[in-house]
Amino acid sequence: MFKLNLKIALRNLWKNGGITSINVGGLAIALAAFILVMMYVTYETTFDKGNPNYDNIYIVGRTMPEFKTNYTPPPLGKAIKQNFPEVMAVGTLKKGGFEFAISSDANTAFASNYLMVDYEAAKMLQLLPNEELAKPANEEGILFFLAKESMMTLFPKKKDDKPELVTLGSKAAGQTAEVKGTISVNKHSNVTFDALSVRKELGKNENYGYNNYNTYIQVKSGTDIAALEQKINTLYKNELIKDGQDVSTDRYKQTTIFLDPLKNQHLKPMAGNNAAYKVLIALSVLAMLILLIACINFTNLSIAQATKRAKEVGVKKVLGVYRYQLTFQFLTEILMQCVVATILGLLIAELLMPKFNALFNVSLSIWSANNALLYQLPLILLAITFIAGIYPAMVLSGFKPSLVLKGNFQTSRNTYWLRNSLLIVQFSVAVIFITSLLIISTQLKYMRTQDVGFNANQVVYIKNIMMFSDPRVFEPVRQKIMRIPGIKSVTVATGIPDGSENGSNGYTVNGVEASIDFLDVDFDYFETLDIKLADGRFFNKAFKTDTANSAIINESAAAKYGLTDPIGKTIRGCSMDYKIVGVVKDFKAQGFETPVQPTLYSIKNPCGNAKTQLMLKIDQDQMSEAIATLKAQWPDINKMDGDNFRYYFLNDLYGKLFQKQEQLQSVFFAAALLTIFIATLGLFAFAKYMTNNRMKEIAVRKVLGASDVQILKLLNSSFFAMVIIANCISWPLAYVLTKKWLETFAYRIDIPVLPFLISAAVTILLTVLTVSIQAAKAVKANPVNALKYE
Amino acid sequence: MIKIENLEKVYKTEEIETTALNGINLHVKEGEFVSIMGPSGCGKSTLLNVMGLLDKPESGSYKFLETELLKLNDRERSNFRKRNMGFVFQNFNLIDELTVFENIELPLIYNKIPSAERKKLVNEIIERMNIVNRSGHFPQQLSGGQQQRVAVARALVTKPKLVLADEPTGNLDSAHGNEVMELLCELNETGTTIVMVTHSSHDASFSNRIINLKDGHVISEKINKGKTEELI
Known part of the structure; x- marks a missing residue:
């Protein structure tokens, strides 16, 4: 059987090849999108999962x-290890802070993400070199x-x-060091680096004032984390007193310890x-929506x-087949069609993979x-078969043989409404995306x-580790730099305008105290x-x-x-009186997400960091020569930096602030294209079916004198x-969603009307085109054929 | 063989109620060939559908070899149908995607007949129906008469006790129509009970008994003398 x-x-699928390919093709494309997103979600949710102690590692943090x-x-960390037997291991880490050059006789590599760890952290977090x-x-x-x-660069x-x-x-000026060996960096981990140093103990001579380390703990399975958190908190407070820290402040009283799982x-x-x-989450919802649309099509x-x-159902029922057999x-x-769609989907996903990887940087x-995917795909396959298939299977297997075999067949009003609602x-969804x-x-x-208020064009930022705090x-x-032809101006500051945050401090003017940002410049x-x-x-x-x-202050500070x-007023902060x-x-x-912060710019600042960020304005016409000479x-x-001249264009760095939005734009572009494509495919097949069903009606109307336009309209x-x-x-939904998104920007557009009108125009145009292509065939056909056929 | 008593069937739509069968009483003996005639909408096809267990009446009794069929559930009806009944339709109702051979084989598959025996049975009937050279064809590749022969072959391959035919010649020209009627007669002669719905007096003349329906009632019953005498 x-x-x-x-x-x-x-034979049925073959006979209806066009519709079958639309059906399977649409599902395959949606599945490809879903597979990509699912792989991404799996990747993102399994950082460090390869660590055998994944569920028992926590980072210690402070609120x-x-x-x-x-x-x-x-x-x-040391105190925790000594006091709590349920903590099996404590690891301490510290980030390097700045980029430095590592040179061999042959080459130079740069370590921009240098990490220092103690032996226990290396073991706990599996930061293991190739050798033991x-x-x-x-x-x-x-x-x-x-x-x-880096090792390959240095020693090819x-x-x-x-x-x-x-x-x-x-x-x-550099110092010599021994590289013990090579280490594979697990990019799928929270702890990444390009150079690593392992010590027996890290931060040995630091006291409780040095809050610039990370502490990871590994607990025994089944440890009550809330209780441990409480105990560590009490320990921390006691240790601060023992250490002689100032515990009378509100800051001390309000600070507590938390344990945050590695996962x-x-x-x-x-x-x-x-x-x-x-x-x-948004991406998952998006992928599910696209898959849902394809299932609806199906x-x-x-x-x-x-x-x-x-007829087949009718005959089979007459021959004694049970309904459940037909449903099955x-x-x-x-299921067969879904299997084909899944295989196709995998192929499409494979083709799109490089673009996807580039977009999401994975x-x-x-x-x-x-x-x-090995276990996810079969589950998805069964799920979509069930979602897309159960209703048609029930409808088909439910036909009454006494009716269908007489040819008195009509899909019921219910399925008509259902089909229309599904199309809507x-x-x-397509309109929301567009x-x-x-x-x-x-x-x-x-x-x-x-206008962002400054001009990043022709400004070159040079990497530097030399401190230029004193003018x-x-x-x-x-x-020396200004002597190079084409250089218009040079400055150094503690930060560059690339979205990075400034320091903040309390400043007083005329008795009004407020916390504002500060930036040290030259x-x-x-x-x-x-x-x-x-x-x-x-x-x-x-002067x-x-x-x-x-x-100098900005308008927001004023x-x-x-x-x-x-002008001329005094602003006091960091134990200094500044004159504005x-x-x-x-x-x-x-950038555009946060409002411009009230900021104070000064050349001297005892509270500030070292000024290391060099910026040069260079004449556009002499740019390449100037950079060559600089190098x-x-x-x-x-x-200090010697032969390691590295530079970036400031507008590129500032442009990176838009990266997230550009990524979102790409995702929505793909989603809009996909949904409209799948929806149009569905519409195409549906219109074809509807037109075929109305052939006789169209013929009768034509015989009675209807014009082609009237029939197309009909x-x-x-x-x-x-x-x-x-x-x-979808208009109100799209309005609410985009409004919420726009609210994440301090500087944003008012929601324009045009996008709504355009998406209406696009969908209407596509619909009329799709339906008319089908309808035109019916309009052109000789009415006699349709009537004779009957 | 068949005892139908006080059978009532009402079709309801939102606005109107139509009584299709209004207290029908009908007995059919084993080996009989009964024609049911009457104007359009008199309830002929409804009666045939009820007899074939394709439709359920509102009330009444339908006994087949002393078994009350109206009490059966859907599954039991399916089982009873596939073991005891064969159908021939006006519009043949062959499955377009299956070849002649496969169409005929279908009921045997549902009756769980082993493959070798199926092949034997189908080949036998194909030969008997004189469609051997068509067995690999699809229904669309056959003439109307040939299609109906296939449909009859499909109805007979399980050797049913009762064959129900709904206007079997309705879509055929007179030559092909006669062929099909002769086929049914031959079948009847081998002992199969046949109930046929028809508009055509010519077709009805092949049967032993003609029952006339009007507005859901049996209004007359006529023994086809020539045919009965022949039988005697």
């Missing part, structure tokens, strides 16, 4: 009055490892795993935001095709051995064209960035006081203090109505 059913199914942080002092990790013999012993890529011919000697920093670190860490997690088309199978038969048929592969849902895509694009266009130290460097900072002056003047070498206690005439000499117009150094002269200009009208309904349903 199975063989015969298979024959019927195959402060204003924020949460994963930075803890190193003695805390030996415990450093003594307190001073440091084992230094390099990622394979190296085959063994023996230690090598390298120079750290500039060759002239939450990547997507929803307590110290940090869960934006990545939200994106993942259901719709299968029901539309039902009339063709009615149709489900099996749909390196996924379908063909990896431990792929979760499809188009609604509208959202257009609104996202409008916001991106706004961000790209809006007198920087002056000779400036003069002469020509505002000129280099082409920032506009609102009042007063910029820093100027002619000796500028290197002592002059400050507004925050309510200053109408700020100028007010600059606000500029969007942090050649760099060892002379900057002895066939289009119901579809037209459905698309209008779909638009009406």
Whole structure:
């Protein structure tokens, strides 16, 4: 019986080849999207899962009055290990902080993500070199490892795993160190690095004031984490007192300890935001929607095709087949189509994989051995077979033989409504994606064209590890650089306008205290960035006081203090009295998501970090020559960095702020294209079916004198109505969704009307085109044929 | 063989109620060939559908070899049908996707006949129906008469006790129509009971008894003398 059913199914699918390919093809494309997203979701949710102690590792963090942080002092880890037997291991880590050069005789590599760990952390977090990790013999012993890529750059011919000697920093000024060996970096881990040093103990001489380490603990299975958290908290407070820290402050009283599981670190860490997690959820919903649309298509088309199978059902029932056997038969048929769709989907996914990997900056592969797809795919296959197949199977197997065998067949009013509703849902989803895509694009266009208040063009940022906090130290460097033809201005600051955050501190003006941002700059900072002056003047070498206690504030800071005439006023902060000499117009150094922060710019700042960020304004026409000369002269200009001249264009760095939105735009573009494509496929097949069903009606109308246009109108009208309904349903949804998204921007567009009108126009146009292509055949046909056929 | 008593069947739509069968009483003996005639909408086909267990009446009794069939559930009806009944339709109702051979084989598969025996039975009937050279063809490749022969072959292959035929010649020209009627007669002569719905007096003349229906009632019953005498 199975063989015969298979024959019927195959011959049927073959006979209706067009509709079958639309059905299977649409599902395959949707499945490809779903497979990609599912692989991404699996990847994102399994960071560090390969660690055998995945479920028992926690990071120790602190909840402060204003924020949460994963930075803890190193003695805390030791105290935890000594006091709580349920904690099996404690590991301490510290990040390197700045990029440095590592040179061999042959080449130079840069370590931008240097990580220091203690032996226990290396073992706990599986940071294991290719050779067995030996415990450093003594307190001073440091084992230094390099990622394979860097090692290959430095020693291209190296085959063994023996230690090598390298120079750290500039060759002239640098120090020599031994690289113990190569280490494979697991990119699918929360702990990544390009250079690693392992010590017996880390942060040995630091006290409880040094909150710049990470502490990981590994607990015994079944440990009550809430209780442990409480105990560590009490321990921490007691240790602070013992350590002699000031415990009278509110800050101390309000600080508590939390334990955050390793498995939450990547997507929803307590110290940090869960934006990545939200994106993942949104992406999953998106993929499910697309798959749902394809399933709806499937259901719709299968029901539309039902009339063709009615006779078969009738005959089989007359011959004594039970209904459940027929239901099973149709489900099996749909399963077969789904299997084909899945195979096709995998192929499409494979083709799209490079683009997807580039967009999401991952390196996924379908063909990896431990792929979760192995068990996920069969489950999805069964699920879509059930979702897409159960209704048509029930409808088909439910036909009454006494009716269908007489030819009195009509799909019931119920399936008519169902099919229409399903089409409306499809188009609604498509309209939401199109509208959202257009609104996202409008916001991106706004961000790209809006005046950000400074000019990043022709500004070159040079990497540097030399500290230029004192203007007198920087002056000779400036003069050397300025001698190069094409260089218009040079400055150094603690930060560049690429979205990075400034420091913040409390400042007082006229008795009004407020917390505002501060940025330490040098002469020509505002000129280099082409920032506009609102009042007063910029820093100027002619004024000796500028290197002592002059400050420039931005308009937001003036507004925050309510200053109408700020010039000459005194602003006090960081134990200094500054005199305000100028007010600059606000500029969007942090991009469009956060509002411009009230900021104080000064040359001298005892609370600030070291000024290391060099920025040069270079004449466009002499750019390449100027950069070549800079590179050649760099060892002379900057002895510390020596031969390691590295530069970036500031507009590229600032442009990275839009990356997230551009990624979103790409995702929505793909989703809009996919949904509209699948929905149109469904519509195409549905219109074909409807038109075929109405051949006789069309013939009769033509005989009675209907014009071609009247018939086209007649066939289009119901579809037209459905698309209008779909638009009406999705407009408010799209409005709410995009409004929510736009609210994440401090600077944003008002929601325009045009995207809504365009998505309506696009869907209506596609519908009329799709339906008319089908209808035209019926209109052109000779009515006599249709009537004779009957 | 068949005892039908006080059979009632009503079709209801939102607006109207139509009584298709209004207290029908009908007995059919084993080996009989009965024709049911009457104007359109008199309930002929409804009666045939009820007899074939394709439709359920509102009330009444339907006994087949002393078994009350109206009490059976859907599954039991299916089982009873496939073991005891064969159907021939006006529009043949062959499955387009299956060849002649496969169409005829279908009821045997549902009756769980082993493959070798199926092949033997189908080949026998194909030969008997004179369609051997058509066994690999699809229904669309055959003439109407040939299609109906296949349909009859399909109805007979399980050797049913009762064959129900609904206007079997309705879609055929007179030559092909006669062929099919002769086929049914031959079948009847081998002992199969046949109940046929027809509009055609010519077709009805092949049967032993003609029952006339009107508005859901049996209004007359006529013994076909020539035919009966022949039988005697």
